[in-house]
Amino acid sequence: MNADQPLFVRVYEYMADHSDELIGLIGDHLAMVFCGLALALVVGIPLGILCLRSEKLAAVILGAANVIQVLPSLALLALLMLALGLGFNTMVVGLFLYSLLPIIRNTYVGLKQLDRNLVEAGRGVGMSPIQLLVKVQLPLALPFIMAGLRVAAVIAIGVATLAPLIGGEGLGRVIYSGLNMRNDVKIYAGAIPAAVLAILADAILGWLQGRFKKGSHAAEA
Amino acid sequence: MIVFTGVKKQYDDGFQAIKNIDLEIKEGEITVLIGPSGCGKTTTMKLINRLIQPTGGSIRIQGRDIASLNPVELRRQIGYVIQNIGLFPHMTIAKNVGVVPRLLKWDKDKVERRVDELLGLVGLDPDTYRNRYPSELSGGQQQRIGVIRALAADPDVILMDEPFSALDPISREQLQDELVRLQQELRKTIVFVTHDMDEALKIADTIVLMKDGEIVQADRPERILRYPANDFVKSFIGKKRLQSAGTELVAPELAPSVDDVMVEQPATAFPSRGLAEAVKLMERRRVDTLLIVDKNRKLQGTVSIYNVLDQYAEENKTVADVMRPVEHTVPSGTSLAIALQLMSAKQLSNLAVVGEDNRFVGLITRGSVVRHMADLYASGSNGGDAYASVIV
Numbered sequence: 340m341n342a343d344q345p346l347f348v349r350v351y352e353y354m355a356d357h358s359d360e361l362i363g364l365i366g367d368h369l370a371m372v373f374c375g376l377a378l379a380l381v382v383g384i385p386l387g388i389l390c391l392r393s394e395k396l397a398a399v400i401l402g403a404a405n406v407i408q409v410l411p412s413l414a415l416l417a418l419l420m421l422a423l424g425l426g427f428n429t430m431v432v433g434l435f436l437y438s439l440l441p442i443i444r445n446t447y448v449g450l451k452q453l454d455r456n457l458v459e460a461g462r463g464v465g466m467s468p469i470q471l472l473v474k475v476q477l478p479l480a481l482p483f484i485m486a487g488l489r490v491a492a493v494i495a496i497g498v499a500t501l502a503p504l505i506g507g508e509g510l511g512r513v514i515y516s517g518l519n520m521r522n523d524v525k526i527y528a529g530a531i532p533a534a535v536l537a538i539l540a541d542a543i544l545g546w547l548q549g550r551f552k553k554g555s556h557a558a559e560a
Numbered sequence: 561m562i563v564f565t566g567v568k569k570q571y572d573d574g575f576q577a578i579k580n581i582d583l584e585i586k587e588g589e590i591t592v593l594i595g596p597s598g599c600g601k602t603t604t605m606k607l608i609n610r611l612i613q614p615t616g617g618s619i620r621i622q623g624r625d626i627a628s629l630n631p632v633e634l635r636r637q638i639g640y641v642i643q644n645i646g647l648f649p650h651m652t653i654a655k656n657v658g659v660v661p662r663l664l665k666w667d668k669d670k671v672e673r674r675v676d677e678l679l680g681l682v683g684l685d686p687d688t689y690r691n692r693y694p695s696e697l698s699g700g701q702q703q704r705i706g707v708i709r710a711l712a713a714d715p716d717v718i719l720m721d722e723p724f725s726a727l728d729p730i731s732r733e734q735l736q737d738e739l740v741r742l743q744q745e746l747r748k749t750i751v752f753v754t755h756d757m758d759e760a761l762k763i764a765d766t767i768v769l770m771k772d773g774e775i776v777q778a779d780r781p782e783r784i785l786r787y788p789a790n791d792f793v794k795s796f797i798g799k800k801r802l803q804s805a806g807t808e809l810v811a812p813e814l815a816p817s818v819d820d821v822m823v824e825q826p827a828t829a830f831p832s833r834g835l836a837e838a839v840k841l842m843e844r845r846r847v848d849t850l851l852i853v854d855k856n857r858k859l860q861g862t863v864s865i866y867n868v869l870d871q872y873a874e875e876n877k878t879v880a881d882v883m884r885p886v887e888h889t890v891p892s893g894t895s896l897a898i899a900l901q902l903m904s905a906k907q908l909s910n911l912a913v914v915g916e917d918n919r920f921v922g923l924i925t926r927g928s929v930v931r932h933m934a935d936l937y938a939s940g941s942n943g944g945d946a947y948a949s950v951i952v
Contacts (some may be wrong), residue, residue: 460646463611463719464660464709465636478650 387446
């Protein structure tokens with residue numbers, strides 16, 4: 340590697356030389372993010388639905404999720420490490436906690452903004468509460484839930500770069516090794532793919548959100 | 561048959577929405593619940609499918625106390641047409657119409673056939689509309705879908721909560737007509753909530769008038785018009801409707817003459833007027849015919865817009881050149897009945913009233929007849945005395 344070449348050429352060469360390693364790290368990165376988001380959806384959507392049952396419950400649940408969101412990510416991960424030890428699982432739990440608030444809040448708002456008439460129509464034609472939820476409320480709230488997922492995904496991809504600090508893998512590894520070695524090229528080689536991942540996730544989920552919106556309100560305008 | 565016995569509904573804050581209602585809703589009829597807002601009419605209706613639970617009394621449908629039935633099952637047996645339409649925006653028309661049959665687990669083919677049949681029933685082509693979304697339909701079409709959704713599982717009882725109130729007047733009339741037509745075939749027990757007395761009179765077999773959570777009067781529309789129970793009913797029905805229900809009481813000797821009805825200053829012109837002037841005059845007076853009179857107001861003839869436009873290019877012509885003679889006139893003092901007979905026999909849109917020497921006095925038009933009728937009823941309702949004297 341020639342130190343006299345421009346930086347972007349050296350970054351490109353490094354990425355080309357280490358493509359296998361980088362792709363592996365991207366895979367690890369995405370695996371953590373997916374697991375964290377999936378958990379957050381599985382737990383967050385029911386919590387969002389629960390919020391709809393009573394204002395008090397909503398205040399408690401949203402308040403708790405908000406506290407988690409406010410904790411600095413490094414501090415939260417350090418606390419989790421003390422409790423759960425090092426490794427992949429700890430990171431997934433961290434990402435899960437970080438993704439909770441946007442998903443709970445958007446599920447709650449999505450359900451709450453529904454036209455009361457439609458809920459009444461559903462009850463009036465004889466839907467059970469579960470049928471009402473599955474056939475009417477959730478499909479119509481889907482664009483909102485997708486928006487929450489989109490926010491959560493972008494946050495999670497960012498936070499996941501901290502994984503190496505608590506013994507996880509992912510693109511953070513290249514960035515931290517670059518930081519330790521004062522090697523700009525390595526820092527870029529880790530940071531650029533991480534940024535691209537976040538941008539792609541935002542774009543793809545944004546597109547999906549638009550489609551759901553269309554589907555649920557088909558040309559309502 | 562739906563029977564309310566001593567039904568009450570009190571909310572936690574102590575507000576009594578329904579105070580001790582006894583009511584029998586007859587099978588195969590349209591029963592209209594009507595009253596000012598907050599009178600409990602919608603609450604009463606929602607008690608029937610248990611969207612609202614009563615705090616006292618019982619409601620029986622076909623002898624079965626609905627409190628003993630599972631509310632979800634009960635609602636699938638009762639059609640429900642909601643105010644503001646309430647179609648599910650994320651479902652196609654077919655899905656919306658078939659929602660109750662699918663909840664009842666009918667098989668797919670049967671649901672599809674039923675949906676097509678129902679779309680046909682309200683004049684919407686199944687192939688065109690089946691796969692559309694509600695937002696792609698007009699308001700009137702959407703509420704037709706709302707109505708057939710309620711009919712889908714062929715329930716005996718249908719509840720309709722101000723179903724047409726959000727529609728424009730023309731669609732509303734159409735849907736009312738359609739409902740009456742459908743009901744002649746279907747003979748459902750329909751409970752219909754509205755605040756519009758015209759709507760109630762148009763569709764109801766029985767009208768239940770409510771106020772402050774109580775039933776004020778429940779009877780056939782005809783009887784409510786003729787024998788309103790109290791002043792509240794009278795004011796709610798409106799004076800004009802009460803008047804028109806009693807029209808046959810007008811004594812014949814008081815029948816008006818043409819002089820009472822005619823327009824005294826219709827659009828007239830002198831024979832020397834040019835054609836362009838004539839058009840301008842018609843435009844200003846908003847009429848399509850001018851009567852041509854000379855300086856002594858002797859009737860010379862009549863000119864319609866068509867006569868004028870035919871010859872309009874000829875700048876030198878005057879209305880005298882294009883006018884037609886007046887074939888039918890009635891002398892001043894003729895009774896209106898005779899004039900009307902003449903107008904209907906000869907298919908006249910208007911009829912000139914003349915005095916001595918063919919002097920023009922006024923014109924009877926269809927509009928003037930209608931205005932006269934309107935005045936008659938309005939003035940009659942201001943005091944019952946005018947009527948009393950007529951009857952005596």
